[in-house]
Amino acid sequence: MSSFSKSSSSVLRSSAKPRPRTLSPSELFHHNRRIASLGRTGQLHAARQLFDEMPIRDTVSWNAILTAHWHNSDLDGSKRLFQTMPHPNTVSWNSLITGCFHNGRPQEALHYFLNMPCSCRNVASWNTTISGLVRYEHWDIAERLFLKMPAKNVISYTAMIDGLARRGEVDRARNLFDRMPKRNTVSWGAIISGYGENGLFEEARTLFNRMPEKNLVAITTVITGYCKQGRVDKARELFDGIQHKDLICWNAMLSGYVHNDHPGEALKLFIQLLETGMKPDHYTLIAVVKTCSSVGLLQQGRLVHAYAIKTTNWHLNVSLCNALVTMYSKGGCISDSELLFWNIHNKDLVSWNAIIAAFSEHGNQEKVVSLFNEMEEDGITPDDITFLSILSALGRPAKIKDSLNWFSLMISKYGIQPKAEHYASVVDALCRAGHLEKACKYVGGMPLKARNFAWSAILAACQTNSHVELGESAAKKLLVLDSENSGAYVALSNIYAEAGMWREVTKVRAMMRQNRVKKQPGYSWTEISGNIHLFLVGDASHSEIDKILCELEKIGIASRA
DNA sequence: TTAGGGTTAG
The missing domain is CATH 1.25.40 (Serine Threonine Protein Phosphatase 5, Tetratricopeptide repeat)
Structure with a gap:
């Protein structure tokens, strides 16, 4: 009865064309592709609506909507779909495993892998699980699975090489690379990057020279390596030689300048990047924010913040927020720093460290300690950098007893080995x-x-x-x-x-x-209305030096004599 | 429709 009244009322209401009762194979194909694409671009609602309205669905449609759910942080939605779908296949299992990894649930991913029927497992299931475990630093299980897997392909070897290198066992990674039956540009890229990550730049460079086809990824790795060594000129030489640069490559060069304290070059390069018409991403903006931070360009930094809000519709990347928290603090605007911090939805350890460091630098000891307590209540475990900010705060003004207490607490309760700092x-x-x-x-x-x-x-x-x-x-x-x-x-x-x-x-x-x-020589500078004013000890070249000295005299820290 | 390498923040 209820179904009759529902359908009759919809007939009466709708003047639109009746919904088709089936789809041609080509229509089905296009619907499935559309669901996948909507899911990838954050439009889960639209994807779900299209899926719900489809008169017929195949396993590909189910897999597409299942993936769309975990892509949009709804892993539970994916799990429900998986349980209700009529014929889950290997791809459904694999997608669910990937979804668990993407949503921070490596244990669940492993559970699904172990519970999927053996006949259903393919090489992608093994590879997905191994590379996911590597990403979460579950090295031993990853390695055990790698040794156990029946037929390894180039992707399996590459995932393991990457894992070993990330673990710091670059020699073993190299050994595997030398022994693998077939290599491609990705495997070469993985081992070169592994050497770079472990600070073995010469080895990375030697392999790069031996690489049969040097692609952009490998060149970017070497650019990053040069920058980490402080050899920005060599990096730039390589960068300039690339004909078709992508955004990652620009970002690598840009952050190379930032890390090596070349803010001028960084800003020039950023402008060149904009001139190419490429759209900066959060990696680019982090580099620009850090540059603004280091030279005190607070107004420009604010513009970057506004740009990020506009282009992401308020879905700011957490690392970018962390960089902005530091930028506002260094620019003297601790209240903006704090406001932004409390508005970060998914605060991580770095976010807490950034705000604690901010209040530490501003000499607010009470706030540093209260933030530390709130951080723990939030379930975040402090690290050596957190304690560095606390100890630094307790030095100004000096609180010896507290300082020594926190120092021993860091070792005894948190198991952190003190560093020189x-x-x-x-x-x-x-x-x-x-x-x-x-x-x-x-x-x-x-x-x-x-x-x-x-x-x-x-x-x-x-x-x-x-x-x-x-x-x-x-x-x-x-x-x-x-x-x-x-x-x-x-x-x-x-x-x-x-x-x-x-x-x-x-x-x-x-x-x-x-x-x-x-x-x-020690410089200091300040930014007024977008102009940088630079000062050197004993320097009287500023156009308004008389006024400056007059003001300094008023506040009692200079004499015109 | 599922799997591997390059650029991030304190």
Whole structure:
């Protein structure tokens, strides 16, 4: 009865053409393709509507809608479809496994793989599972499956090579590469990238030279390798030689400039990229935001933020948000930083580290600690970088007891091995609190690698406290570790000058000349209405220097004399 | 319709 009334009312309501009761094979094919494409482009609702309205469906239609659901973060929807679909095939199982991996559920993916009928498994099922496990760093199970799989193809070998290299076992990866029956450009790319990831740039370059057909992916890997070595000019040479560059390649060069502190080149390259008509993605924008961050171009950074909001319809990438949180903080706008942070839907460890570092740099100790607690309540486990921000915050103003407590908590409760920077933060706190002797004793118990930072902190403290004797000893220890440390010479010379020990000042300067040490001049800059104003110590070349000095005099930090 | 390599954030 109800079905009768439903259909009759729809007949009465609709003046449109009656819905066809079947589809031709070609129509079915096109409907299936449309569902897949809508699913891939984030239009799950439209995909589902089309699927629901289809008078007939085949397994391909079911697989397409199943994939569309997990593609749009609805893994449970995919699972329901899988249970109700009439004839699940190998592709249905494989798609579900892929969906589990894509939605952060590697255990479930493995469960489906192990429970699928053996007759149903094909080489893609094995490969999907192995590469997914590798992505989640479940190395041992991945390797066990690889050894167990009945017929390996070039994709299986490549997935395993990638896995071994990511695990840091690049020699084993190379061994597998040498033994694999057939190689293609992807396998070559995987091993070259593996060497690059492990910092073995020479090996990467040698293999690249031997590669039979050098494609864009391999060239991009080598560009990244050069940039990681700091050889941006070599990277640029390679980049300029590419005829048809894609966006990833542009992004690699761009972030190479950013990481090597060449903001001017980065911005020039970004403009060139825009001139090609290519549309920047979040990788591009992260590089630009970092550039703005490093040179204080807050207004331009805001424009990038607005552009990202507009082009993604507010679905901002989390890494880009993290970079923006840092940018606003470095630009002095901590409130914008915080506002943006709380609006990130899927905050990750880096997001929390970014906001904690922001408040740490702004000297807000209470906020740093309260954010740390909220982070834990949110189920995020802190890492060494989180603790670095906390320790750094507790040094200004110095809270010795807290600093030492957090330091031991980091080791005992969280199992994090302190790095040089952590020790340096504690030493810095001790120095700032005036406990210079205690700080020196503390350095004695530190690993050798960490001492460089620590002696620098002590030396700086000696300078502010005019502690000549300790300063001398700290500088000597630092210079034994790093004879070209210009900061050490300058600090020592300043300590002597402050104490009126001019003969010693002359000696230090002579030592600097002898060791050919040069002090890099320190610049500062600010951005006003899009113009950059650059300042150097003792520099009076600014067009409005008189006004500037007048203002500085008013606030008591300069004299026009 | 399912599987492998290159560019990210603190």
